[in-house]
Amino acid sequence: xxxxxxxxxxxxxxxxxxxxxxxxxxxxxxxxxxxxxxxxxxxxxxxxxxxxxxxxxxxxxxxxxxxxxxxxxxxxxxxxxxxxxxxxxxxxxxxxxxxxxxxxxxxxxxxxxxxxxxxxxxxxxxxxxxxxxxxxxxxxxxxxxxxxxxxxxxxxxxxxxxxxxxxxx
Amino acid sequence: xxxxxxxxxxxxxxxxxxxxxxxxxxxxxxxxxxxxxxxxxxxxxxxxxxxxxxxxxxxxxxxxxxxxxxxxxxxxxxxxxxxxxxxxxxxxxxxxxxxxxxxxxxxxxxxxxxxxxxxxxxxxxxxxxxxxxxxxxxxxxxxxxxxxxxxxxxxxxxxxxxxxxx
Numbered sequence: 543x544x545x546x547x548x549x550x551x552x553x554x555x556x557x558x559x560x561x562x563x564x565x566x567x568x569x570x571x572x573x574x575x576x577x578x579x580x581x582x583x584x585x586x587x588x589x590x591x592x593x594x595x596x597x598x599x600x601x602x603x604x605x606x607x608x609x610x611x612x613x614x615x616x617x618x619x620x621x622x623x624x625x626x627x628x629x630x631x632x633x634x635x636x637x638x639x640x641x642x643x644x645x646x647x648x649x650x651x652x653x654x655x656x657x658x659x660x661x662x663x664x665x666x667x668x669x670x671x672x673x674x675x676x677x678x679x680x681x682x683x684x685x686x687x688x689x690x691x692x693x694x695x696x697x698x699x700x701x702x703x704x705x706x707x708x709x710x711x
Numbered sequence: 712x713x714x715x716x717x718x719x720x721x722x723x724x725x726x727x728x729x730x731x732x733x734x735x736x737x738x739x740x741x742x743x744x745x746x747x748x749x750x751x752x753x754x755x756x757x758x759x760x761x762x763x764x765x766x767x768x769x770x771x772x773x774x775x776x777x778x779x780x781x782x783x784x785x786x787x788x789x790x791x792x793x794x795x796x797x798x799x800x801x802x803x804x805x806x807x808x809x810x811x812x813x814x815x816x817x818x819x820x821x822x823x824x825x826x827x828x829x830x831x832x833x834x835x836x837x838x839x840x841x842x843x844x845x846x847x848x849x850x851x852x853x854x855x856x857x858x859x860x861x862x863x864x865x866x867x868x869x870x871x872x873x874x875x876x877x
Contacts, residue, residue: 543771546712550778566871576872607712611779614716618782625789630863631875632800633792634833639842639852639860640874647851650834659824665876666800667817676807677814684814685807694804701794704734 546608549594553616556587557623575672580627584620591616632665715772719779726750726784743840746791750784795836799829 560583564570570579591612595601600608629636638653667683670676675687685691701707730749739745754777762773793801802823806815823829834850837843842856852860867874 543712543769543775547771547775547778550775550782562870571872604712607716611712611716611775614720615779615782618779618786622782622785622789625786626866629789629792630867633875634829635792635837635842636860636863636875638833638837639856640864642843642850642852642856643860643864644852644857647849649848650831650845650850653834653850654830657830659829660821661876662799662829663817663821663824666803667820670800670803675804679814681818682814682816683803683807683820684810684812685804690800690804691808694801694808697794697798697801698805703731704794705738706734706795 543604545598545600546604546611549591549598549600550612550615552594553587553591553612554619554623556590556616557584557620560584560586561623561627575669576631577624577628577669578673580624584624587616587620588613712775715775716779719776720783722754722776722780723750723783723787726754726780727787729753740839741841742791742795743788746788750788751781754780799823 557580561580564579564583570582574582592609595609595612600612641653641656642648667676667678670683670687670690671678673687675685675690677684677686726749730746733739733745733749758773758777762768762770792798803820806820806823834843834845837856838845841853842859843850844853864874
């Protein structure tokens with residue numbers, strides 16, 4: 543059981559390592575959307591995790607449930623990592639924190655002055671198109687990918703369960 | 712391993728249920744702290760008692776159970792802002808989804824990105840989470856906010872990326 547524990551704890555390092563290498567060594571950020579790079583890094587991370595399970599004899603000693611355990615925990619942590627990256631890339635809250643770092647004092651108006659609504663919309667549309675989730679047809683956008691469609695519906699549904707208003711504009 | 716995996720998933724689902732009940736009864740003011748309390752602190756505090764009540768379960772099994780629970784919880788806690796903060800990307804997706812094959816014009820989508828919808832509510836969230844202070848209309852970081860901002864700045868530098876576009 544100790545081996546399963548250590549493999550699980552160390553597994554997120556695989557995503558981070560692949561992510562750094564894909565940017566610093568291969569410069570993938572110039573060719574692919576940041577979210578796609580993290581997705582690919584997370585997928586690549588399954589390989590060293592699987593190798594660790596086989597090479598340490600965990601699969602033989604503990605059976606398939608150990609592998610299921612490790613893959614569920616790795617998937618959850620890789621998904622968490624994806625969110626951390628995404629926050630660093632697109633979250634407005636993180637941007638506000640960064641602008642105030644370390645000791646700046648600003649009014650809400652000053653913070654807002656750096657906010658570019660059109661740029662923010664463009665970033666998101668560009669990302670949806672580059673990840674194959676939407677199609678640009680002239681000045682109109684059409685939803686293409688199923689992943690984002692189901693994710694949006696699931697989030698709206700869960701917000702309803704929690705009693706939160708998921709505003710639609 | 713099978714019972715540990717199943718128990719961890721049930722543990723997580725119990726916390727999820729508890730979270731939904733709390734949110735339904737009364738929406739906490741500091742939601743990140745409330746999520747941390749429900750998903751991390753309560754299970755951490757309960758596990759020593761449970762291990763005494765069930766001595767036949769080895770300590771390693773408890774550690775594995777908690778680790779899987781924490782992994783699932785971190786995935787949920789980090790996804791949660793998308794539900795609460797009305798993620799702009801998901802709002803775009805929902806609008807495109809409703810429009811079907813006709814799609815939506817860029818100008819229509821731009822309505823959501825007005826500052827009132829996306830900027831001021833985020834400052835309020837940061838105040839509620841104790842990450843920034845607002846005094847006499849001036850906003851500054853708390854020590855917690857400084858730590859979080861510092862973490863993200865270091866993280867982007869480690870990756871060799873410029874600051875995010877937020």
